[in-house]
Amino acid sequence: MTDATDITPFEHIKLTVETQIPLVRAMEKELGRDKAHQLVRQALDSRNRKISEARSREAPMTIPKLEAEFASFGIGVDFEFDVLKRSDDEFHVDVHKCAYTKMMEEMEARDLGPLLICNCDYALAEGLGLELKREKTCMKGDGMCDFRFRKVEK
Secondary structure, rough: OOEEEEEEHHHHHHHHHHHHHHHHHHHHHHHHHHHHOOOOOHHHHHHHHHHHHHHHHHHOOOHHHHHHHHHOOOOOOEEEEEEEEEOEEEEEEEEOOOOHHHHHHHOOOOOHHHHHOHHHHHHHHHOOEEEEEOOOOOOOOOEEEEEEEEOOOO
């Protein structure tokens, strides 16, 4: 059996969304798309915020640490990005190839990508003491993701 520490972030996310997709589809059928997505978003945001807040208490997030973790999401997959800015308080990066978009297409669930993957970034960042601004994502068909992280006082 593979230890959880032996899988890449991509593999972890893939396993997670593979189990979430049928649940979201069933909720959409039963409750309607908007209500189902609202409930899923609330649940995921609460969970992700708690996880990242706990991590932040153990070891506060730094920009070098954020950059290393960001890069880890591309381990073993087609994931290309350019770092545009790195300072003590900010990290700006543009993603040009996103393996997560392709993964969701292969699962025939790209429409759920923003809900189950992309939008999770906001609560995770918040819990780590970061503000995330992003106007574009590959998942939505924008051709790139424009991540703009900034450290904020908690």
